[in-house]
Amino acid sequence: xxxxxxxxxxxxxxxxxxxxxxxxxxxxxxxxxxxxxxxxxxxxxxxxxxxxxxxxxxxxxxxxxxxxxxxxxxxxxxxxxxxxxxxxxxxxxxxxxxxxxxxxxxxxxxxxxxxxxxxxxxxxxxxxxxxxxxxxxxxxxxxxxxxxxxxxxxxxxxxxxxxxxxxxxxxxxxxxxxxxxxxxxxxxxxxxxxxxxxxxxxxxxxxxxxx
Amino acid sequence: xxxxxxxxxxxxxxxxxxxxxxxxxxxxxxxxxxxxxxxxxxxxxxxxxxxxxxxxxxxxxxxxxxxxxxxxxxxxxxxxxxxxxxxxxxxxxxxxxxxxxxxxxxxxxxxxxxxxxxxxxxxxxxxxxxxxxxxxxxxxxxxxxxxxxxxxxxxxxxxxxxxxxxxxxxxxxxxxxx
Ligand SMILES: [Zn+2]
Numbered sequence: 001x002x003x004x005x006x007x008x009x010x011x012x013x014x015x016x017x018x019x020x021x022x023x024x025x026x027x028x029x030x031x032x033x034x035x036x037x038x039x040x041x042x043x044x045x046x047x048x049x050x051x052x053x054x055x056x057x058x059x060x061x062x063x064x065x066x067x068x069x070x071x072x073x074x075x076x077x078x079x080x081x082x083x084x085x086x087x088x089x090x091x092x093x094x095x096x097x098x099x100x101x102x103x104x105x106x107x108x109x110x111x112x113x114x115x116x117x118x119x120x121x122x123x124x125x126x127x128x129x130x131x132x133x134x135x136x137x138x139x140x141x142x143x144x145x146x147x148x149x150x151x152x153x154x155x156x157x158x159x160x161x162x163x164x165x166x167x168x169x170x171x172x173x174x175x176x177x178x179x180x181x182x183x184x185x186x187x188x189x190x191x192x193x194x195x196x197x198x199x200x201x202x203x204x205x206x207x208x209x210x211x
Numbered sequence: 212x213x214x215x216x217x218x219x220x221x222x223x224x225x226x227x228x229x230x231x232x233x234x235x236x237x238x239x240x241x242x243x244x245x246x247x248x249x250x251x252x253x254x255x256x257x258x259x260x261x262x263x264x265x266x267x268x269x270x271x272x273x274x275x276x277x278x279x280x281x282x283x284x285x286x287x288x289x290x291x292x293x294x295x296x297x298x299x300x301x302x303x304x305x306x307x308x309x310x311x312x313x314x315x316x317x318x319x320x321x322x323x324x325x326x327x328x329x330x331x332x333x334x335x336x337x338x339x340x341x342x343x344x345x346x347x348x349x350x351x352x353x354x355x356x357x358x359x360x361x362x363x364x365x366x367x368x369x370x371x372x373x374x375x376x377x378x379x380x381x382x383x384x385x386x387x388x389x
Contacts, residue, residue, distance in 0.1 A: 018350045019290045023300055030303035040305065044278055045331075050290065051282030052332040053350050059240030060247060062257060067235055070261050074228070078269045086306050093303035 004164035008032050008039050017046030023118065024125035024190035027093055028146040028166065031188055034091035035164040089150045089163075094127070094188060103127050110134055111184075123192035130154065130185045136177040145169040145191045147177075152185035154178060212325055215281035223271040234281070235264055242289055248347075251297065259296055263289045273307060276321045280328050 008016075008029050015021040016029040033039050084095040094117070103115035111131040118125050123143075127150075130136055136147065136154055146168055153162040156177040161167050167177070179185035212220070215237060221230035239260050246256040266288050274284050294302040335343065 014349075017287075017290070019294050019302070020349070023303070027303040030305045033305035040308065043305070044283070047283040047287045048280060048328050048331055049335070049346075050286035050350055051280055051284070052328070052335050053347055054238075054241055054245050054286045054289070055282045055332070056335070057241045057245045057248070057347075060244040060253075060256075062239045062243050062260060066239065066257055066261060067232070070235065070264055071228070071232070073261075073265055074231070074268055092306040096301065096303065 004036050004038070004162075006159075006161060006165035006167060007036065008042070008166060009168070010042060013039065013042050014046050017043060017050055022122050022192055023120070024123040024192060025144070025146055027097060027117070027125045028148050028188055028190045030093035031091045031150075032148055032164065032166050034086065034093065089186060091150075094150075097125070105129060108137055112137055117188075123190065125188065125190040128185075128187045128189050130179040130187070132179050132181045132184065134179050136179065136185070136187065136189075143170070143192045145189065147190075148188040150186045150188060152183040153180045154185050154187075155180055212276060212321060213280055213282075213329075216276050216321075216325070219267070219271065219274055219281040219284070220276060222268065223274050231268060234267065234285075238282075238285055239264060242285075245289065246293060249293070249297075251293075255297075259289070259292055262296070263292050266292065275308075277317065277324060278308075280325065283328070 012021065012025070012029065016026055021029060029039075029043075033043055082096075082100070084092050084098075084100055086092045087095050087100075090098065097117040098115075105113035105115050105127075107113050112134055113129040114137075115127040115129075116124060117127065128136065128147075130152075132152075146166055147161070148166045149161050149163050151163065153160055153165075154177045155161070156167075156175040158167075158175060160180070161177070169175075215234065218227075218230040218234045221227035222234065242260045242263055243253070243256050246259050247253060251259070263285065267285060270288070274281070279287075291302050291304060294300065335346070
């Protein structure tokens with residue numbers, strides 16, 4: 001596998017570790033971390049910070065019965081939990097969103113297809129299938145958009161994005177990504193709706209966009 | 212190794228109930244305080260605490276002291292459960308890293324990791340109270356982000372760069388473990 005050169009920025013990773021990153025972006029982060037040892041290390045560093053904060057949290061006494069109730073539960077068999085492992089090009093968190101099934105592609109024209117994984121007022125996350133030579137759709141950048149390559153690659157004015165690379169787009173990024181020759185490019189793309197733009201997130205990302 | 216990590220390894224390897232009880236006594240009240248800071252009621256916070264601690268017992272086999280202290284591992288479980296339960300959404304979580312088959316625990320690596328984590332805690336403790344409060348809010352207060360964004364003028368950049376320094380060291384150490 002070729003080396004990943006476009007990673008999750010630290011501030012976004014911190015927001016993911018803190019649980020404040022909106023769901024569509026959290027999916028891209030989880031999928032990228034599944035593919036990238038560097039970013040996994042960064043995430044574990046932020047978990048360490050979270051653990052340090054937990055240790056230093058002011059404790060609040062728990063109810064008397066809580067511990068005995070819990071100890072009594074230890075021998076109970078764990079209820080079966082669906083486990084979605086990575087399959088083919090799709091990391092575990094994407095397989096979980098697909099509920100273990102194959103993507104249900106809907107055509108967008110010119111051979112481009114999409115499969116929506118989730119769509120709420122807070123944003124959407126979908127898989128995109130782009131044949132070689134076609135443009136990656138919907139780079140209007142109303143707000144923030146993260147695109148993670150799962151198969152093939154695409155290129156634009158800023159560079160080439162191969163498997164595992166994440167492109168971060170916002171209103172200021174003017175570009176035209178085109179799928180490279182070879183295998184069709186399959187991406188995981190997340191956007192947030194501009195109206196519900198989390199006030200915290202842009203501030204976290206400011207250092208990034210001040211380029 | 213930190214005492215909590217020793218307990219968690221005992222739970223993992225020996226299914227040690229006394230060690231699990233000790234983990235509960237240490238973490239349950241902190242988890243309750245931590246969860247309630249984001250506006251959750253005491254009753255629901257206790258439900259989540261029970262859920263988190265039960266997950267700790269059941270998933271202890273996945274704990275790897277080369278990569279995490281007990282508090283970081285439990286933090287991450289609590290964060291996942293809290294989001295699943297309170298926001299009623301399935302939080303996307305990365306694939307588990309495959310364990311190297313037959314790899315022996317490396318005490319020196321665990322120790323080096325632990326030292327880095329302790330340094331990070333020291334750096335956190337040395338922050339100004341209002342700076343530390345800021346980070347606590349960012350990590351704990353799902354419902355107070357508006358409030359945070361209104362608190363302009365706080366030297367968040369300074370805080371972040373100091374934390375970043377600690378994290379950079381930690382990250383290098385983590386990379387060294389690969
Ligand atoms: Zn990465």
